Amino acid sequence: ALLAGTATTFALATPLMAQIFSNLFGVDNSRGKFYISALNNPFLFFDSPTLPEDPWSVKINGTASGITLWKDNIICFTEDGGFRILGYPALNFGVRQLSLNGIKKGAEKSLVRVGDTLYYFSGKGIMKYSGGSDKKISGEIPKKINVKTAISDDAFIYMLSNDRIWVYDTEIEQWWSENAEDILDLLKF
Numbered sequence: 001a002l003l004a005g006t007a008t009t010f011a012l013a014t015p016l017m018a019q020i021f022s023n024l025f026g027v028d029n030s031r032g033k034f035y036i037s038a039l040n041n042p043f044l045f046f047d048s049p050t051l052p053e054d055p056w057s058v059k060i061n062g063t064a065s066g067i068t069l070w071k072d073n074i075i076c077f078t079e080d081g082g083f084r085i086l087g088y089p090a091l092n093f094g095v096r097q098l099s100l101n102g103i104k105k106g107a108e109k110s111l112v113r114v115g116d117t118l119y120y121f122s123g124k125g126i127m128k129y130s131g132g133s134d135k136k137i138s139g140e141i142p143k144k145i146n147v148k149t150a151i152s153d154d155a156f157i158y159m160l161s162n163d164r165i166w167v168y169d170t171e172i173e174q175w176w177s178e179n180a181e182d183i184l185d186l187l188k189f
Contacts, residue, residue, distance in 0.1 A: 016067045027064035065103035066111040077103040099133040109149040121147035
């Protein structure tokens with residue numbers, strides 16, 4: 001279908017999405033683009049905005065591997081780095097490259113936020129980002145871990161890797177690990 005004769009609309013089918021205000025933000029790796037939905041219509045996406053409330057898109061370099069809301073901005077990760085979407089409404093959006101290690105392929109679910117800090121698994125280890133450059137925090141964790149998923153609460157991050165659960169205390173900035181089966185048994189009661 002055509003909208004105002006300017007562009008073809010399409011469905012954006014991706015697990016990498018975030019919401020801010022009344023817009024959905026998503027990535028379509030098959031098109032190599034980052035998209036923002038139309039204002040007040042989170043299911044309308046197309047390539048060429050002509051009005052401030054229109055959907056918007058930008059070409060990305062690399063394969064997107066994570067997306068999240070951070071300090072009222074959207075941060076999108078690729079496997080090699082990341083960028084920040086700035087501005088509002090769609091015609092005023094801009095993209096700013098960030099000095100980040102990207103989220104490792106297959107670790108898309110490792111991205112978590114505690115307060116204003118993001119944590120994720122990159123090819124260099126577990127990273128922490130609160131502005132500026134990211135910082136490696138995995139320290140003594142074996143280099144061969146492969147974090148697939150993570151969850152967080154207000155003070156702790158739990159990262160599942162093979163048969164271990166790695167726990168990070170964000171207050172004292174220390175790691176410890178538990179056998180995953182022991183934790184799962186504890187949760188069964």
